[in-house]
Amino acid sequence: MAQQKLYTEKEVRKAIELAQKCEHECGGVYFDYTETEIIENLTPIELPSDEEIEKKANKYVENKWEYAQDECKETFTDCAKWLKEQILNQ
Structure with a gap:
């Protein structure tokens, strides 16, 4: 496909x-x-791969929170993947 x-x-x-x-x-x-x-002639919207989402979550969480990093990273990643899935399933 x-x-x-x-x-x-x-x-x-x-x-x-x-x-x-x-x-x-x-x-x-x-x-x-x-x-x-x-x-x-068209320019498609590029959605991030799951790996790119993981990398961004790691970087974001490390820069923002010193406590509860694993929980924050998991929440960030889950939300980003959920949003990507909603866009793709339209």
């Missing part, structure tokens, strides 16, 4: 605009974008 990519509304509007240009002749110039070319 291909990796799921996320796009902002601005990027989706850009794709629609490019697709519409494909359908209209404009001043004698015909825009002939393929679906692949349109997608390649």
Whole structure:
């Protein structure tokens, strides 16, 4: 299965605009974008990997709290992974 990519509304509007240009002749110039070319012009939102979340949690907790580091790191990591999962399951 291909990796799921996320796009902002601005990027989706850009794709629609490019697709519409494909359908209209404009001043004698015909825009002939393929679906692949349109997608390649978009910038997807990059979600962090689970490993990146772990690294960020470690760094964040070490800099903020000297006590209860394990509990704080686990909470931070669980929350970040939960949020990522909610985004991917839309």
